Amino acid sequence: MKYFNFIFLLVLTLEISAQSDAENIKKIYSQSLTDGKSYEWLRHLSNNIGARLSGSYGAEQAVAYTKEELEKLGLDKVWLQPVMVPKWIRxxxxxxxxxxxxxxxxxxxxxxxxxxxxxxxxxxxxxxxxxxxxxxxxxxxxxxxxxxxxxxxxxxxxxxxxxxxxxxxxxxxxxxxxxxxxxxxxxxxxxxxxxxxxxxxxxxxxxxxxxxxxxxxxxxxxxxxxxxxxxxxxxxxxxxxxxxxxxxCQQLDDVLSYNVIGEITGSEFPEEYIVVGGHLDSWDLGDGSHDDGAGVVQSMDVLRLLKISGITPKRSIRVVLFMNEENGLRGGKKYAEIAKSKNEKHIFALESDSGGFTPRGFSFDCSDAQFQKVLGWKELFKPYLIHYFEKGGSGADIGPLKSDGIVLAGLRPDSQRYFDHHHAANDTFDAVNKRELELGAATMASLVYLFDTYGTAVEITNDTFKD
Amino acid sequence: MKYFNFIFLLVLTLEISAQSDAENIKKIYSQSLTDGKSYEWLRHLSNNIGARLSGSYGAEQAVAYTKEELEKLGLDKVWLQPVMVPKWIRxxxxxxxxxxxxxxxxxxxxxxxxxxxxxxxxxxxxxxxxxxxxxxxxxxxxxxxxxxxxxxxxxxxxxxxxxxxxxxxxxxxxxxxxxxxxxxxxxxxxxxxxxxxxxxxxxxxxxxxxxxxxxxxxxxxxxxxxxxxxxxxxxxxxxxxxxxxxxxCQQLDDVLSYNVIGEITGSEFPEEYIVVGGHLDSWDLGDGSHDDGAGVVQSMDVLRLLKISGITPKRSIRVVLFMNEENGLRGGKKYAEIAKSKNEKHIFALESDSGGFTPRGFSFDCSDAQFQKVLGWKELFKPYLIHYFEKGGSGADIGPLKSDGIVLAGLRPDSQRYFDHHHAANDTFDAVNKRELELGAATMASLVYLFDTYGTAVEITNDTFKD
Structure with missing residues (x-):
């Protein structure tokens, strides 16, 4: 009977939390589609700033603009992380x-x-x-x-x-x-x-x-x-x-640039970090709307969507806009180097760097047990037609964070049109659809919400109950 | 022991057929993506013919063009089905x-x-x-x-x-x-x-x-x-x-037009019909590339893909290009009326009329038992990221075929961009992506292949074995 009560309570608890997860995720999607900022940010980044190759004036302006916009969100901290980057000109x-x-x-x-x-x-x-x-x-x-x-x-x-x-x-x-x-x-x-x-x-x-x-x-x-x-x-x-x-073209001397970072400090486990990011630099043809303006503005909106959906993260959530993914990966390496030197415990990192098209799911780089845990959340995404949860790579910028225990993930949007635009003069704002971009931001925010709520520790499985 | 042998044989048979289904479907997708005709047909329909409102010169040209192209495919029959349609001019x-x-x-x-x-x-x-x-x-x-x-x-x-x-x-x-x-x-x-x-x-x-x-x-x-x-x-x-x-604008008198029909006659059950189609007419703004040029050329390619993949249909497969979906549905009604008058047994009809974007799956209008049967095929589509199998509506043109026993289905592509173009001057060829269109054609052909192979009769279930 005691055993029965335990099961009953467990089921009840799971049901209540599942319900509120579903509600919170619904709120996140609804906010993104009706009050998202990602598209407006991308419009500015693409049309008013344009191409952002490392070391260029565009990259410098993009650092200033995104820092300023993150500051407007009322995060707990916003800062620039210096990093030397290569400078190549066409x-x-x-x-x-x-x-x-x-x-x-x-x-x-x-x-x-x-x-x-x-x-x-x-x-x-x-x-x-x-x-x-x-x-x-x-x-x-x-x-x-x-x-x-x-x-x-x-x-x-x-x-x-x-x-x-x-x-x-x-x-x-x-x-x-x-x-x-x-x-x-x-x-x-x-x-x-x-x-x-x-x-x-x-x-x-x-x-x-x-x-x-x-x-x-x-x-x-x-x-x-x-x-x-x-x-x-x-x-x-x-x-x-x-x-x-x-x-x-010419390779010039390295120059100083920055990763742009914003943080909501966790309410319960502030020393556990979750990173969501994309890369701020782009190639010099086109304006880098899909690669990776989309990932940048989606990542920024993840923190904003959590805030306006009334979600108070337990863990510290950071948006990291990495510099120099395209020709050096210096930003990604620098972020990981500093995190390691400060002994910061990163539990989850998510990158969006596959275009701003309709999101289909995620690719996860983690242990099998962690992946099983994540699969338990898949059903929550079904109403949003998110169906792709597979093990695989994550993202170049977050790769250097890889270590035991951390879960790395990459957003996986529909890939059919991506290489029509990738690294070319037609990677421009008009090729991005507002709803597709916003669905991506909401999908990312929902996964961040779940990792924040449940962490990455692998819980007791059914096997535990076996004699 | 006899029982065991039976089960063993059953499992073996299922395994072999599952393997060859997977192989055939792989062949269909590969042919569509490397040797598809849908995009080239659509280019002509959109750019050389253009808008095709019922009763217009464009509609007349589209009838002639698609009939001619179907005749080139070496089908068993190609014909025009006369139908009176409304004529409205802007x-x-x-x-x-x-x-x-x-x-x-x-x-x-x-x-x-x-x-x-x-x-x-x-x-x-x-x-x-x-x-x-x-x-x-x-x-x-x-x-x-x-x-x-x-x-x-x-x-x-x-x-x-x-x-x-x-x-x-x-x-x-x-x-x-x-x-x-x-x-x-x-x-x-x-x-x-x-x-x-x-x-x-x-x-x-x-x-x-x-x-x-x-x-x-x-x-x-x-x-x-x-x-x-x-x-x-x-x-x-x-x-x-x-x-x-x-x-x-003005509503004029009805004029004569046509459904365009092509058929591969079935090798085993020629009197059982499967229909795949889209509508040939479009609104007069734009050139109707997504609505429904895409559905037309995908449906045409279904028959061609089956042929070039070396698949000999057991049942009769018809492509039907319906006239007048937009403002009258006369073509859909006429096709069903004639089918009924001839007592033709239609077992499955599939329509593509939701745009030429990346296919996500199908919506099925059928009995629960039939739907369960169809769900058994879902896994075969996983490599192609087709995940949406749900009960629901099918397509306007095939709706009049509805009767007991028939399965109706609609292709369900990604819907985010569709209404950016729907019925407007920007429903044009440049908004269609070749690969997305071809993936849709392959997805349709694969489902038609499965219905042709297994029919719609609901087979013995596990329950049958119960005492």
Missing amino acids: GLPEFAYIETKQGKTTHVNICALGGSVETPNGGVRAQVVEVMGIDELKALGKDRVQGKIVFFNRPMQADLINTFEAYGGCSDQRYSGAYEAGKLGAVGVIVRSLNLRLDDFPHTGSMTYADLPVSQRIPSAAISTNDAELLSTMLALDPSLSFFFKQN | GLPEFAYIETKQGKTTHVNICALGGSVETPNGGVRAQVVEVMGIDELKALGKDRVQGKIVFFNRPMQADLINTFEAYGGCSDQRYSGAYEAGKLGAVGVIVRSLNLRLDDFPHTGSMTYADLPVSQRIPSAAISTNDAELLSTMLALDPSLSFFFKQN
Whole structure:
């Protein structure tokens, strides 16, 4: 009978808390969709400030603007966390054309990859070797690569449902292409843009020369998917055609920048931290609305939504707007370094850096037992059509926080349109839908609310009751 | 032992068929994403033909084009099903402004509602009564409505996650507003566009005068959401302002048009029919890419995807491109009437008429037992992030097929952006994403494949084994 009462009370308690969780989550979604701030913040960040590459004036303005806006929210603390960041500039617009052996030229759309060196003053002109990847390049060997421009043309795989998987399957060409081709004596690298759509936008992104001596560092650019198709077709007809490109980019000395941080201090466990964030920097083409203006304003609104929904966090909730995710990850590393040096106990970190599209769920980097606990909350998200709870990666900026016990998570929005805009001039405000952005902010706030309420400690399971 | 063998064989059979179902579905998705035709068909339908209101030249061209394209697929039969349809024309562009008592005028964006009468030659000018719905209008009574323009301004509810619910909660203003206001002696009706976004596009749509005598039929128009906000704000400052609008639309005599039908005749049960369809007509603003060009081309591709995936349907699969969903549903009614007169046994019908966005799942109109059977297939869709299997409505065009035994279903894509474009000039090809469209076609083809393979008969359940 005593046992029965215990069960009864347990069930009753679970029911009451489940009910109030459902109500609180409903309030959060409703507030976001009727009184959200994320879209208005993004409008300013995108249209009034624009591109925010680390070390740029835009990045500086974005730091000032988001700090000011967080200060208006009445959080317990708002501060800047200094961090030295790389500064790379694009310089004059890139210029490229294909030239047939008859001397006819066709202009093509390229952009320098972030971190690339410039071309010599007169540009680079050479014959082209088309390869489908780094393995194929290596197999060609020095003889057939020396003095040539290497054209990496492996397209993203269209029949993968998750477009991030398709991205992951091709990004080595962009990141390591110049390194590998430089070792073989190539004079330049042209990479097919990481875009599933056929269009005219070249997509930039980070690349490395690793340990390559300066003399072997060759200029590297992305070419639009339409022009990659064109170049490939023309090469099939005339393998001896030449390609010309000129770019003016430069790596300058590191400069001082900041992570922007705001905190609601916990009412019961102030020394336990929950982080929600996105990255404040963007590439210099477009205005970084999806990557990652969306994640920035959603993260800011998480704290605001909790406040206006009348939720008093037990734990300390921090919004962290990381600087320099795109070409260095210095902000993410700095935040983790300081947190470690201060011995701050971080229990949960959530990043939104996959675009501002309709949220579908989360990917969790945690133990199996913690994941089971999280799965117990999934039903609460069903009314909001959030269905994707899977183990997997989280986000680049929060990665350095990884340690035993912490749960890391990434928001997973619908991914179909993301790479149409990613790192390109069309990553702009008009490509973001207000409701989709707001649904993302509410989904994040709801998960933060649950982690704040229940923590990450793994509770007694049914097994505990076994003899 | 015999019992054990039976179970063993059953499990083995189920496993083998489940495996080949998974493989077939994978093939369907892969074909759609790498070799789909839906996007190219839609490009032609949207950009080369354009708007397709019943009775228009566009509708006529769309009939010819889709018939021709279906004929290219090598189906067993392709034919046109004659149907008389209403013909309403917009005439000259509408014109409207707000005039303050000081005589200052502000232009606003309106469009006639489909089926509306024209204004008198000199337009309509009157004071405005703003109401939040039909109940509020009725409560005002004849005295306060007579001689006025009634302005229905109830917005779609932003905190409903399913935007179709928000649409359903407001569409009575558009559909019955002029009928109700006409009965009370109003001289015109202006309805806030059914759009969750604030922008400048007026959204048309169907309306009724029901049994109202011609003398009481008043002109009715939609106003953009931005201008609805403006009008409401100006009315709050000056309730005596006047509103002017002029429109030139006309209802003409019915004309002959067609449903376009293609069929793969079943190899085992040719007399059992499965229908997949969308509607070929669209409103006259924009080019009807989402509503319902998307559904048309997806449905066409369902049959093509089955063929190129090497699937030989056991049952007869028909694609039906219905005419006149928007303002009469004549095509849907005609198809059902003919099917009934021929005693054709339809077991399943699926409609795509909710936009070409990322598919999330289906809504099923069927018995509980049939729904349980369908739920058994849900896991097969998980790799494609299809998670929404719920009971509910299906589609307007297939509705008239409803009878005992048939399963009706509607594709349910992500709904967040749909009403940004619905019935407005921005329902255009550029708003459709190729991959999202193709995922929808594959999702539909996969469900059709399963219904073809397993039928709709409810099989023996576990209960059958009970003593």
